[in-house]
Amino acid sequence: MFNSKRPIKVPNDLKGLKIRTMEIVPHMKLIKAAGGTPVPMLMLELYTALQTKVVDGAENTISNILAQKYYQVQKYLTLTGNVMGIGVTIINEKWFQSLPDDLKGALIEAERTALLVYARISQLVSDVKLDDLKKR
Incomplete structure (x- = not known):
């Protein structure tokens, strides 16, 4: 603010x-x-x-x-x-349910990882840009 x-x-x-x-x-x-x-x-x-x-x-x-x-x-x-910024992945439910259980699990785990990476990258970008803003 x-x-x-x-x-x-x-x-x-x-x-x-x-x-x-x-x-x-x-x-x-x-x-x-x-x-x-x-x-x-x-x-x-x-x-x-x-x-x-x-x-x-x-x-x-x-x-x-x-x-x-x-x-x-x-x-x-x-x-x-x-x-808070939120990153989401949207997929077709019918397609998701058609996947074998191991692929469903892999997709869910990949999404969890992606959300963590999104949050960390957002924080890093903010930290770097805050330093730039302080200089201005």
Whole structure:
């Protein structure tokens, strides 16, 4: 989560801040529960909204903060860990059930491994990009 007003150390620090969220009810309720004002808007509008103080901040990934250059118009960053990315594999149930048991087991185990790798790669990318963001 980033904003232009103050460090966010506890949820109550969001009190009075206008925070851009996606138009997803749980995201908006989270900001509101902490005392902030959720402002749902498209990401395409966010940079200008930050510049013009329509919103005070937003929650986003470090990769997006760098790519969209939000660091140019924001001062504070808090790593909250309140949103989790999920990788999924979708397969046809009929096809899956047609596999022999050993292949079903291998597929399930491969998916578990893939999810762990996805989580580790995401963390590594965030760590590397956080160092880049600190330099900026």
